[in-house]
Amino acid sequence: MTNKSSDDQFAAGAGYVNGEFVPVSEARIPITDLGFIRSDATYDVVHVWKGQFFRLEDHIDRFLASTDKLRFKLPLDRTGLIAMLHRLVALTGLQDAYVNFTATRGSLPPGTRNPLDCTNGLYGFAIPFMWIAPYEEQPQGIRMITASAERTPMASFDQTIKNYMWGDLTAGMMEASERGAKVPVLLDRDGNVTEGPGFNIFIINDGVMMTPDTGVLHGITRRTAIELAGDLNIETVVAAVTADALNSADEIFITSTAGGIIPVTMLDDEEVGDGQAGPVASRLRALYWQAHDDPRFSTLVDTSLAEAAE
């Protein structure tokens, strides 16, 4: 079967469920999978931009580190996993895609509650690219609130494992929506800044860029922002960021695979700096999109794999 036209069954997205490729609307997980009923899962999201994966190997590294920490044994090795992701995107024919891959604990065999007795699952999907804030809205910046919900601490769950335990983040999103903001940022128990739903956070004060060191996912976009800032000789400090530092920041921006580097211009109804997207965030944002043309970061999707569908 050829799946290259935009009007075929994979145009809205392709799913991978334990070895099978199916249209995304038909992708199902077993209801007893502990990934579903216990959030016992890890995942990653890589994006495809203009037909190329961005930092694919880095996303795979993070995913495999997370699956190791959860003591999962995957049914595919690294090469198989990469081939699966290429094929998912190839099936859709999408040029710009949001590509999720998820490993789950799987279902408990009868008569045991031991998570280590499960056969772990592997799922994935490729769908049209998703934005925290659309590209054309980003230059104006977005509104953020400091959420009342506290971020789940590292002592309870290692937040460097990308996870679906979004109770705190979802509470923050609902609060942001009620308060007329686009996104929340969550503090930890000590009042330090952590992250938000699907993104890391940076501040700039007196020309120095800062981002929290702990209690957060090590975002691939966060890493890109730090590397790009290095190229511009901007000093970056990865350390605790207090709520006071956030409130008095000259600039704030967020980083995410789902949208890149996005300036924040309002925090809790106060303007950040002069209320315009800051110069550092704007410069880094431009460089971030330029980096998509850099062969060090980009991998062409192998579209020949679309032909291999059954």
Ligand SMILES: Cc1ncc(COP(=O)(O)O)c(C=O)c1O
């Ligand atoms: C909680 C959390 N923090 C940060 C990020 C940003 O990570 P990345 O830049 O790798 O997309 C994500 C991405 O989904 C996330 O879920």
